[in-house]
Amino acid sequence: MANKNYDLLIVGSGIVGLAHAYEAKKRGLSVAIVEQNTRCTGASIRNFGFITVSGQGARDTWQRAIYSAQVWRELASVAEIKILHQGAWILCERPEAVEVAKAFLKTPMGIDCQYYPQASYPNLEALGFKNIHSLNLTNSLGLLYSPHEFRVESREAIPQLANYLQSTMGVDFYWETEVLSIDGSSVHSSNNRFDAQRIVICPGADLTGIVKPYIEKHDLKLCTLQMLRIKVQEGFILPGSVMTDNSLARYLGWSELPEAKALKGRIAIEMPEYVKEGIHLIVVQSADGSLVVGDSHRYGCSEHVFASESIEQLIIKLMYRVLSITEHTVIERWTGVYPSSSTDDALIEKVSSVMRIAIVSSGTGASTAFGLAKDNFDEWLGK
Structure with missing residues (x-):
């Protein structure tokens, strides 16, 4: 498997991941989203919209x-x-x-x-x-x-947003691709290997796997x-x-x-x-x-x-x-x-200079994810 290179690699295709992709493309970055399922299946499509x-x-x-x-x-x-x-x-x-x-x-x-x-x-x-x-x-x-x-209508809007990011804004999507490990800026998945200048993991309600060691202190x-x-x-x-x-x-x-x-x-x-x-x-x-x-x-x-x-x-x-x-x-x-979370509406865990974890921890992802992504990049990349 040949390495694929991006300015930003996002793990997770829920609204927080999609919002980060949108905000990153506005800043001129090359972006890929890696998702373990064939489509978004979590909170982002199960809510009220x-x-x-x-x-x-x-x-x-x-x-x-x-x-x-x-x-x-x-x-x-x-x-x-x-x-x-x-x-x-x-x-x-x-x-x-x-x-x-x-x-x-x-x-x-x-x-x-x-x-x-x-x-x-x-x-x-x-x-x-x-x-x-x-x-x-x-x-x-x-x-x-x-x-x-x-x-x-969330179950329609989230796929429509993903399609727009891919077809119009040039975001690459890798479906059915599970991230197995991350070593610095190298991401090893079930289907591909990636190198990225920055990595954002947006796990939604999946609080196990590769993110668990980094978020345990937040008592989610x-x-x-x-x-x-x-x-x-x-x-x-x-x-x-x-x-x-x-x-x-x-x-x-x-x-x-x-x-x-x-x-x-x-x-x-x-x-x-x-x-x-x-x-x-x-x-x-x-x-x-x-x-x-x-x-x-x-x-x-x-x-x-x-x-x-x-x-x-x-x-x-x-x-x-x-x-x-x-x-x-x-x-x-x-x-x-x-x-x-009993203390925070959202959290951005700064794992390293390369990797961050972004989670909306209040059930307000549909309403706040774009703002969270903007704040994350404003601080990380500069306004």
Whole structure:
């Protein structure tokens, strides 16, 4: 096997790896991606495809989300990636949630977001918001709206992005190629040998193998999610992505506000089973009208293999509470899994002057990976 030479070799074809390839090509580097599977199979295609800015942790994560959303929009137009719907609606059912929403609007992250109290509901369609009737507003005291969010179909968008990187930007992909060892700048794989000026390993939830010795000190866990695709009545159209009080109590951009303490306390009392399973509702819609619904969060040293019927029913119960749904059929079930850290939203492990490991450790890869890659290269290569 002849050596293949690149400025940058990336191990892993998930969104973090693809983002690093995109950012490297913008800097004029020759780039290859090595992937052990025939295609991306991990968290990057199992998620909501929900590109979120509002609610992200302050500072680096929020800034990375802003940048990543901009890149996604640019790529959507050139890589034939369809944006399915835009905007996010958070239904506030408790007075404590209303206080969190109002406090959020006073922060820099609340720019361009809006809170709509009950009295304004009849005027929302006149303000240009369509399909508001798809929300069940019976129990809500107000709506927090963010215009920054949008949704792509992950299982389609990730292959489309890989194809664009290969066909238009000149990234070489080596599928079904497992990296066996790395010696300095030499990478030995099952199919080829590579030499690279720089190496970035993007393992996603695969925390074993060649990366294990370098990341053990970070005490990463695996978070397993339960996800559903649901068919509902004909003609049902969401006004955007939908979340609830539980999201305000979970996402750091909201939950770290002082006003969130009371909300988290009340949810803990009123919804202990939801807190136990880490359930906070997200609902997005696909082009065929089906809804992608989730999710729960279970943490451990390995993926939780078996899905729980009781968790599924809790998710569906909350969905009915906030959406005007008259019927549903579950047409797909799956689990997602991502690496999770109790201290960091993402990490860049600097193994050597040649090699780094990049991991999003908060389940926000779709929303922040381009920003993480930019920050990595800005520091490594210079802006």
